[in-house]
Amino acid sequence: MAGKFSRRDFIKIGGLGLGGLAVGGGLAKTMFNGFGSQPVMAGPSLTGATAGNVELTPTVCEICFWKCAGWVHSIDGQPWKITGNEEDPNCNGRLCPRGTGGVGAYLDEDRLRTPLIRTSVRGKQQFREATWDEALDTIAEKMKKIAEEHGPECLALFTHGSGGSYFKHLLRAYGSNNIAAPSYSQCRGPREEAYMLTFGEGVYSPERTDLRDSKCIVLIGSHLGENMHNTQVQEFADAIDKGATVITVDPRFSTAASKSKYWLPIRPSTDLALMLAWTNVIINEKLYDRDYVAKNTYGFEELKASIQKYTPEWAYPITTIKPGVIYETAREMARHKPATLIHPGRHVTWYGDDTQRVRAGAILNALLGSWGRRGGFYYPNKASVPKYKTPAYPKPKKDWKDAFPGQYPLANLALASGICDATIPSAESDCSFKGWIVYGTNLLLTLPQPKKTLEAIQNLDLLVAVDLMPAEITGYADVVLPECSYLERYDDLRISPGRTSTVALRAPAFEPRFDSKPGAWIARELGIKLGLGKYFPWQNMEEYLDVRLHKIGSSLEELKQKGIIELKERQPLYFEDGIPEEFDTPTGKIELYSNVLAHHGFDPIPKYTEHEKPPEGFYRLLYGRAPTHTFGRTTNNPILTETMLENEVWVNKKVAKLHGFNHGQYVVLVNQDGAKSSKIKVKVTERIRHDCVFMVHGFGHRDKRMRKSFLKGADDNQLITKIKIDPIMGGTGMRVNFVTFEPVNA
Numbered sequence: 152m153a154g155k156f157s158r159r160d161f162i163k164i165g166g167l168g169l170g171g172l173a174v175g176g177g178l179a180k181t182m183f184n185g186f187g188s189q190p191v192m193a194g195p196s197l198t199g200a201t202a203g204n205v206e207l208t209p210t211v212c213e214i215c216f217w218k219c220a221g222w223v224h225s226i227d228g229q230p231w232k233i234t235g236n237e238e239d240p241n242c243n244g245r246l247c248p249r250g251t252g253g254v255g256a257y258l259d260e261d262r263l264r265t266p267l268i269r270t271s272v273r274g275k276q277q278f279r280e281a282t283w284d285e286a287l288d289t290i291a292e293k294m295k296k297i298a299e300e301h302g303p304e305c306l307a308l309f310t311h312g313s314g315g316s317y318f319k320h321l322l323r324a325y326g327s328n329n330i331a332a333p334s335y336s337q338c339r340g341p342r343e344e345a346y347m348l349t350f351g352e353g354v355y356s357p358e359r360t361d362l363r364d365s366k367c368i369v370l371i372g373s374h375l376g377e378n379m380h381n382t383q384v385q386e387f388a389d390a391i392d393k394g395a396t397v398i399t400v401d402p403r404f405s406t407a408a409s410k411s412k413y414w415l416p417i418r419p420s421t422d423l424a425l426m427l428a429w430t431n432v433i434i435n436e437k438l439y440d441r442d443y444v445a446k447n448t449y450g451f452e453e454l455k456a457s458i459q460k461y462t463p464e465w466a467y468p469i470t471t472i473k474p475g476v477i478y479e480t481a482r483e484m485a486r487h488k489p490a491t492l493i494h495p496g497r498h499v500t501w502y503g504d505d506t507q508r509v510r511a512g513a514i515l516n517a518l519l520g521s522w523g524r525r526g527g528f529y530y531p532n533k534a535s536v537p538k539y540k541t542p543a544y545p546k547p548k549k550d551w552k553d554a555f556p557g558q559y560p561l562a563n564l565a566l567a568s569g570i571c572d573a574t575i576p577s578a579e580s581d582c583s584f585k586g587w588i589v590y591g592t593n594l595l596l597t598l599p600q601p602k603k604t605l606e607a608i609q610n611l612d613l614l615v616a617v618d619l620m621p622a623e624i625t626g627y628a629d630v631v632l633p634e635c636s637y638l639e640r641y642d643d644l645r646i647s648p649g650r651t652s653t654v655a656l657r658a659p660a661f662e663p664r665f666d667s668k669p670g671a672w673i674a675r676e677l678g679i680k681l682g683l684g685k686y687f688p689w690q691n692m693e694e695y696l697d698v699r700l701h702k703i704g705s706s707l708e709e710l711k712q713k714g715i716i717e718l719k720e721r722q723p724l725y726f727e728d729g730i731p732e733e734f735d736t737p738t739g740k741i742e743l744y745s746n747v748l749a750h751h752g753f754d755p756i757p758k759y760t761e762h763e764k765p766p767e768g769f770y771r772l773l774y775g776r777a778p779t780h781t782f783g784r785t786t787n788n789p790i791l792t793e794t795m796l797e798n799e800v801w802v803n804k805k806v807a808k809l810h811g812f813n814h815g816q817y818v819v820l821v822n823q824d825g826a827k828s829s830k831i832k833v834k835v836t837e838r839i840r841h842d843c844v845f846m847v848h849g850f851g852h853r854d855k856r857m858r859k860s861f862l863k864g865a866d867d868n869q870l871i872t873k874i875k876i877d878p879i880m881g882g883t884g885m886r887v888n889f890v891t892f893e894p895v896n897a
């Protein structure tokens with residue numbers, strides 16, 4: 152199954168028909184000619200000029216959270232293209248197709264235009280336009296009332312994206328620490344806690360995976376290439392070019408699987424069994440890194456005893472992966488140690504035992520000696536810039552955890568789903584939330600069990616949404632605040648640890664369109680209205696940034712010229728180069744056996760537990776990414792809709808035959824609880840197992856104001872009515888729903 156593969160292939164992924172899109176760092180101007188067929192836009196558009204006053208403004212991409220640094224090119228004040236900054240290790244001078252299309256975030260005519268205040272009950276989308284002063288006064292008044300009547304801790308912030316940092320600051324100044332993000336409890340939370348438990352450190356973002364020098368890469372679900380995190384994909388392609396072996400475990404023949412030496416089409420939900428069987432082979436055949444394990448790990452004998460029952464023969468009927476393949480792949484991994492990387496994944500909230508599953512991968516990495524070694528995981532350089540001095544925050548009297556006594560003991564951040572639960576009044580929970588500020592996160596598409604989210608919202612005294620677009624969540628807000636796009640604003644510095652650590656600047660390339668404002672301005676004005684002005688002592692963003700940059704011997708002027716600077720002298724990255732072999736765990740060792748887990752009543756070494764199988768006639772619902780979209784945040788982007796306007800549901804050929812439908816036909820998906828999707832096109836394919844279906848997340852918008860994406864494709868979240876919660880840290884396993892098909896007109 153091995154195939155020749157280069158970086159260019161990745162860029163062309165998905166048959167985009169956008170050949171030049173990301174090559175050489177930017178949109179070829181010719182690419183825009185295709186947009187002549189678009190309805191003429193009233194506002195700014197991509198320039199057709201070939202000469203004029205060309206200006207370059209440094210930016211940091213906000214289309215996903217890899218935060219690539221780049222340049223916005225404009226001609227006579229009109230947008231031309233965005234390219235990657237050559238000096239940026241997060242992009243190496245090349246943006247991904249989404250980042251290149253980022254200018255669409257600025258151009259989108261469906262954007263929120265003015266502050267809005269609700270005029271009718273929640274859910275009825277009736278708003279009136281308001282001035283900023285009036286909108287912020289309304290919010291400040293309600294926030295003061297919540298603080299007086301219930302305490303400031305009863306206000307929570309949900310946030311995703313860079314502008315969120317000012318709202319975090321505002322919330323803490325107001326007296327609440329309840330700051331949550333679906334990017335923890337619905338994404339990488341279990342991974343961070345599993346690695347913390349094992350190695351005493353997290354994986355962080357950008358991931359500290361040393362892909363470029365890996366000789367063997369094991370992807371468990373991680374669908375690199377569809378998951379387009381920029382340099383991660385570049386390095387993956389480089390490693391393949393250099394002959395690395397790739398082993399992909401995925402029930403679907405993903406793009407990564409198509410570049411792999413081994414594709415293991417595992418029965419969904421059984422990965423832990425496979426990893427334990429690999430561990431069994433690696434230990435019993437003495438294939439592990441013996442010196443490293445003896446010197447650095449704790450609990451090897453317990454691990455060895457515990458995995459004896461998990462033989463490849465045992466795993467076969469569970470996973471459907473043949474014992475011979477399990478032996479062969481385990482030996483292949485060991486052959487390349489320590490440059491073998493069991494990728495830790497990123498979106499890992501799958502089945503509710505996710506911390507344990509990810510920990511099983513961490514343990515394999517420990518046995519192969521890949522942590523702290525070239526081709527495994529490196530030690531990122533630390534990165535920090537002194538803060539702009541502000542007074543100490545008041546000390547909150549309670550936090551979200553008080554609503555869950557004894558539960559989720561190892562959650563290190565607030566749970567978005569937990570705050571949602573604790574907003575619904577109940578006999579058990581004592582912190583009932585009264586207000587939410589929602590910044591750059593579309594909770595109705597990204598928190599599972601959307602009906603519950605709506606129930607929580609109905610119990611609020613205040614819901615504020617700060618967004619770029621009229622996303623679903625804004626329809627339920629009391630006050631909607633339109634933020635300008637990242638191309639129209641300064642934001643706080645991007646401080647990125649990595650092989651080198653860097654500081655990058657985002658500066659405004661254009662004036663804010665309509666009556667939109669930067670998040671930094673919004674949070675500060677609101678702070679002043681709340682009487683918290685002392686927490687926002689800067690004059691404006693220029694002064695704020697310049698003061699911070701002077702503390703590291705730089706200036707705003709320098710960053711405006713360069714876009715990015717390197718922070719510190721380089722530190723060694725690996726144990727072999729002088730990083731001390733120390734681990735911030737209770738035993739000071741890599742913990743194969745975890746006393747912390749044992750203390751809290753959890754398995755100290757991962758054990759296999761079986762998950763529910765789909766009922767007759769139903770298929771497990773899997774979801775993931777597409778290379779040219781980021782969640783629902785780009786599905787209305789006028790440039791990126793050109794690459795993919797709707798999603799499809801991948802259905803195995805035999806299943807399609809059984810249900811009697813054809814490739815390209817529309818169906819409605821119905822789940823085990825009767826929840827239905829909007830209509831979605833069927834992709835009949837042999838590239839997926841017969842017991843599951845797959846769709847790309849972020850489609851099927853239901854807010855009519857998103858005109859390009861309204862009811863285009865279907866929303867996976869509407870079908871996620873059931874979850875399995877990880878008892879260790881509270882992540883919500885979301886791949887536990889089963890669907891069947893209905894004809895469109897039923």
Ligand SMILES: Nc1nc2c(c(=O)[nH]1)N[C@H]1C(S)=C(S)[C@@H](COP(=O)(O)OP(=O)(O)OC[C@H]3O[C@@H](n4cnc5c(=O)[nH]c(N)nc54)[C@H](O)[C@@H]3O)O[C@H]1N2
Pocket residue numbers: 215216338339371372373374375377378379380400401402403405417418419420421422496497498499501773774775776777778779780781782845886
């Ligand atoms: N283009 C693009 N790139 C992105 C994003 C985006 O929106 N767009 N989002 C970014 C973010 S925030 C994240 S967290 C990452 C997520 O990206 P990853 O962490 O790579 O993705 P996952 O959602 O964990 O995995 C999706 C894959 O898992 C497979 N899968 C489903 N169930 C199982 C199972 O039981 N076992 C196994 N072995 N495989 C299974 C699916 O078939 C699919 O191929 O992507 C990032 N990159």
Ligand SMILES: Nc1nc2c(c(=O)[nH]1)N[C@H]1C(S)=C(S)[C@@H](COP(=O)(O)OP(=O)(O)OC[C@H]3O[C@@H](n4cnc5c(=O)[nH]c(N)nc54)[C@H](O)[C@@H]3O)O[C@H]1N2
Pocket residue numbers: 213310311312314332333334337338498590591592593594596597598599617618619620622623634635636637670774775781782783784848867868871
């Ligand atoms: N069903 C389901 N749920 C999921 C996932 C899934 O695959 N399926 N994936 C999970 C993962 S991995 C993650 S990381 C989370 C992510 O989930 P979220 O945190 O909700 O992130 P996004 O979907 O990117 O949120 C996008 C919102 O930000 C707005 N936005 C875009 N740009 C700006 C801006 O500049 N300023 C402001 N103020 N707003 C802006 C968009 O209009 C949109 O409303 O979702 C998780 N939840």
Ligand code: SF4
Pocket residue numbers: 212213214215216217218219242245246247248249250251379380381
């Ligand atoms: S990976 Fe792509 S979308 Fe994400 S920040 Fe970089 S260029 Fe932007």
Ligand SMILES: [Mo]
Pocket residue numbers: 334337338339497498
């Ligand atoms: Mo994520």
